[in-house]
Amino acid sequence: MSEKKHFHFVGICGTAMGSVAVAMKRKGFVVTGSDANVYPPMSDFLRGEGIELTEGYRAENIPAGADAIVIGNAISRGNEEAEATLDRRLLYVSLPEVMKEHFLRGRRNFVVSGTHGKTTTSSILAWLFLSAGRNPGWMIGGIPKNLGRGANFPDSEFNVLEGDEYDTAFFDKRSKFLHYLPEVAVVNNIEFDHADIYDHLDEIKLTFKRLLNVVPRNGRAVINGDDQNCLDIIAKAPCPITRVGLGEANDLKITDIIYDKDRSSFKLDGVAYSIRMPGEFNVRNAAMAVVAGGLGGLTEDEMREGLESFDGIARRQEVRGEVRGVKVVDDFAHHPTAIRQSIEAIRQQHPDGKLWVIFEPRSNTTKRKIFQAELADCLAGADVAIIPDLSEPEKIPLEDRLDPALVAAAVEGGRGRHIATVDEIVSVVSSEVASGDIIAVLSNGGFGGIHQKLLDRLA
Template structure:
């Protein structure tokens, strides 16, 4: 790819695609792109960089003189530009391949992986490095409040990458994180997820083994020493491994944990740290970020200051508003374990308040029956739960689908309170009639959930 100068991005308005396109343009390459949904802020950002964006996917949107077509993860066979790249025998690559060649080779790449906590941990780590003056590149699947954007590729010694085990592209079914040339890997935890591409936990463990298999001898893997799956995956890893956690078998122990409504404090290997977030899982996230930052050469004082400055990530326990003493909180949790942890953390943050959880089963896994029982157990830990209809139900085979009505009745059977309501307006009406001063309403979805946050605040007012 070294002699190529003209790049076309199919699916350019994704966070990472757009950031890489802009960085390529800044390095003097000719960059064009197209996307089905061209709207601000990404469209404005790209146009300000001087990048021409075509709306929609059409064969003619790929310039006749394009050297390379970069095909986004969301693009599948049948897309006119993907078909044109194949028909014209063009050189085409996935985004991770392009990142590897132009931004990661020769750098110190810190890859944060695991089923839960990737976004928060990688955001913490990038923020700590930036506060310490390292100006890291980063690619994060959320919006860290300290960083202002989800992806950025300056010419820096360091890159922080949220390492996703999801597949790379329609033509490359390896996990994305296998392209990231890791110097250091964090494995927060390992559970079954992504039921649309993995058939079993063993398949997921295999891809994590492959990740640890490419960490160099001079690198390091920090794994959750309290997670049996992490211990199993790292047992025969060829790179140095440090087990991080609360248990006695951990090499680097989290101790002296204390929680206040707005912060959590702990020591890691005897060194004290504090973060303005609540819940055990955020302590674990912060400990992993501190461990990786230490590996990168930062002092405890630099790490402590960076963690103290960390403001969190959009859509992670984010207070959207308060009306008549009723708080509406946005959270991204969609896996049963993440839901349980979110409930636990919200209880620590809002001690004694009645907790509502409004859940939209929207991810590829939660729309399937694979977690039918586990979702009931997780949602039953709230005081009141509401289950919404499954979006895009037609995309899931009928015998694989989650049954949301059964989910609601199972939550009641487990001692919880729950209603299944098919649409957003019905949910808003139901909750606003029953919510009282002092309640906390947590909205759990990995999508927009029909703008329910604003509608709720309006109805409560």
């Protein structure tokens, strides 16, 4: 693939696709691309780099001289450009394959994986390297405030990659992280998720075992030693293992945790660190990043300074605004464990007000009834928990579909409410909140612009 000159990206406006496309252009390749929705800021970024964009998917978008077609993870059979690629017997590759060939081979790649905390841990780790002057490349699913963009590939010795267990492309059902040539693999935790591609937890554990199978003997896996599912995958791992956690059996122990309103302090193997983020899960995220950073040659002082200057990630307990004493907080949580942890962290930051939690079941997993009981349990941490109707419910078979009304009814203490639409939620909540209250919106999507609608109505 290295001798190919012209790459056409199908689905180019995704964060990772667009960033890799620009990095390829900067390496001297001819790059074109198309997407169903071409809009700023990604469209401006791409065009500013001289990349020709086409809106909409059509067979004629594929240039006659294209050497390789990069097909994004969101593209499925039936897409006109994917079908034309197959019909014409063109060379097609996935984004992880392009990354592996052009940006990862021969480099020191730090892959951060797990059901929860991938974005935060990889963002912290990338910032630790960057703030210490190591100029890393990175690819992260969120927008770290210190880094300004989700992906960047300079000519660097180091890469930090958020390692997703989701599948690679319609033609490659292996997990994306299996392509990333890890020197260090971080496994934060393992739970059941992605019900659209995995049938049960054992399938997920198998793909994590495969990740450890590609970590070299001179690399290392850093795993959560307090998580039994993580312990299960290391039994026959061929790579060195470091277990990190609170329990006595860990190789590196987290101790002396202190929580303040906007800060968490801890010791790792007796060395003190502090981060301006709340909650035990962020202590664990920071500790995993510190262990990985140490494996990359960073000193304790460099990492301590990096943690202190880390500003967090967009959509992670982010205050979107305050009107009449009511704060609206945005958070990405969408799995029961993450929801529970986010509610605890938001309460730590805002201990005095009444906490309203509005949760949108949007992911392929939470729209299914797999977590019917667990969602009710985790939402019980709110003073009021609101859940709307499912968006596009027809995509989930009726017998597998979550029932939001039943979830709301099962929230302990009668604190759950099922309110069907965004506009109805905005109307009800804005009329009942009082100064000092916190409205936490938990969703992995845009949720109909509910954050701004709440702020506007409150104003």
